[in-house]
Amino acid sequence: MPFAPETPASGVNLTGFCLRFWYRRHVTLPQLAEGERLLLHFGAVDSEATVWVDGRLAAQHIGGYTPFVADVTPETRRGERLEVVVCADDDPHDLAKPRGKQDWLAEPHAIWYPRTSGIWQTVWLERVPATSIDYVRWTPSLESWAIGLEAHFVGEARTDLRLRVHLSAGTQTLADDTYAVLHGEIARHIALSDPGVDDYRNELLWSPEFPALIHARLDLLDDAGRSLDRVYSYTALRSIGVQGDRVVLNGRPYQLRMVLDQGYWPQSGLTAPDNAALRRDVLLAKEMGCNGVRKHQKVEDPRYLYWADRLGLLVWEEMPSAYRFTTRTVSRLTREWLEVLHRDVSHPSIVAWVPFNESWSVPNLPEIPAQRHFVQGLYHLTKTFDPTRPVIGNDGWESVATDLIGIHDYEQDIDVLSQRYEADRSLAQFLARERPGGRILTVGTHAHDTQPIILSEYGGIAHGESRGDGWGYARATTPETFASRVQQLVSAVRSFGLLAGFCYTQFTDTYQEINGLLDAERRPKMSIAEIATAFRGRRTAYELEMEAERRARFERLHGDLAST
16 A cells, blocks of 8 residues: 555545544465564554554554554464554644655645655565564775674574675675674674775776675574575665865765755655656666756655665755754654664665755754754764764755755856856855855854855756646746756856756656656656756767776676666
């Protein structure tokens, strides 16, 4: 039952307000071996879920974007079927909960879209052994040419457990080690053999151009060497960071060429129609010349992140905002953000965490210390949980704690943009004087004048049809005018020396917003080739030759990406 009742795909197509949703389903039980347990997983239920199984309270969860699980093993002894009942409470007028772009008015208005209530990500059953691998976290380290592994185990308490870890790239074994499990967990630093020469090192490094994955097999063993549980996973050797005013990927300066992606589909809302649609969105972004996406006000389905890892696309992950600042907002947003980090920290495609956008949740940040402390607190909490990635404390303006300065600027005059973002201006002068959108760019004493600047929202040129009054931040009246303006604007921004990267608004039309490069059905409004040229420029014959040579070496080790 993956589609929200507000969507046509659900068959309900709810248009009004509703506070509570009920679900019931009878499930045929799989056969369980002796000692096996049965887990009931929920990908996401918006926003407060209560689950009963055969009349027993099995799980409660608060937070509309993160997963939870219920152990339903006791019910498997009662018969061949389970009755699963879910109650989802979702107050459409509650502005103190993380809700992203979900509108609190009856009809979508301005930049807000239809609501998403109840179950909107996959629900599934999983059989696991009596003692099993519960959680795996990977942390790459290019400095030491190693992979960090953290693993947790659940089930019967045993003292004879060991974990065998096999890492490989293509047919090449990188590590095959066995570790003792102590107190239900292990934490290890797995050193890899450093190939030394850059050409060979590069073949193991993950990037959007060459997304080299390291495949992992984990076997939980008893003292006789018998496998109690086996998990397949993957990781990658990849570093992302900041050096002066540049973003660096794998130790080299790297220009971010991103597109803003709301992650909606016209028939199914926040839920993709199927797995192929998620894969297609990743491929479309790459074909358009982008090396990344800024997922906006949505924690995306894990399958999208899988395809971004697999096919090579950078992702900025952003927490859906609340719209009031209250103590309840603080507790709910903090708890759910930690669950987001826990779920997604191992994805190599994710290169930035964004807990706040445009001071939503903290509307009086410059004036009220408590709101600044909230942003600073989540910035430092995120850095504590994951010190390996940049954190953008508040994207858009009013940066109070951040590793990158994200700016939202919908100025349409290229000459004006050029004066703002050309390299001959000092960063300190720029931050002190410019007010895109009428908002100050930085707040407080955090050292910003040596940090990279990302134009993380710009463009937004509208063209096309919409259901109702469609809009954008500017309007083109013909396809030819639209193509010309997009090409000129994107090409100009790409060349601005003050910028370390940019993010064009936006990937697709989304409900009343018709400012996408693609329409809502993912049909391009100008040729994909034209979009790609604007985003990455024209490549020389030498660059194409070098790329083909490296791709051939990459595919000898990792296989043909085209067949993925």
